[in-house]
Amino acid sequence: MKTDRKTKNWILLFLLLLCLGALGVFCARSLSAPAVTARVSVDGECVKVIDLRAVTLPYEFEVSSELGRNLVRVEHGCIAVIESDCPEQICVRQGFVQESGIPIVCLPHRLVIELEDGE
Ligand SMILES: [Zn+2]
Structure with a gap:
């Protein structure tokens, strides 16, 4: 049970980081876009x-x-x-x-x- 919860947390953290990363890329793009x-x-x-x-x-x-x-x-x-x-x-x-x-x-x-x- 404990290990399961830990794994879930890691997956959540990973997903969160992934989202933040994507958001970061998106922001960087729109900021550096005085095309x-x-x-x-x-x-x-x-x-x-x-x-x-x-x-x-x-x-x-x-x-x-x-x-x-x-x-x-x-x-x-x-x-x-x-x-x-x-x-x-x-x-x-x-x-x-x-x-x-x-x-x-x-x-x-x-x-x-x-x-x-x-x-
Ligand atoms: Zn001139």
């Missing part, structure tokens, strides 16, 4: 879509059109224009953005980098 997709467009045309969460090593790429040139840096979870030959340099001064709703805009080059919550 960020960066949509780079020039003159209203989307030229690049980047899943910023999938970025492990930072990299840079150039967006150039007849209007000008922008150097974009991509890091895990954030994105920035680090170089531009536009006169105002507003896009460069904006620095890294990592939240949706705040797009990087380079007006003279008609470059827009929007961040979206993506699933």
Whole structure:
């Protein structure tokens, strides 16, 4: 009888831990899910879509059109224009953005980098 009860307790404990573990994974996922997709467009045309969460090593790429040139840096979870030959340099001064709703805009080059919550 005693051993049976002990075994039951162990099974209950095990199940409890399993539930907590699953809950933990679920919470971690929903917490780390400011799913960020960066949509780079020039003159209203989307030229690049980047899943910023999938970025492990930072990299840079150039967006150039007849209007000008922008150097974009991509890091895990954030994105920035680090170089531009536009006169105002507003896009460069904006620095890294990592939240949706705040797009990087380079007006003279008609470059827009929007961040979206993506699933
Ligand atoms: Zn600019």
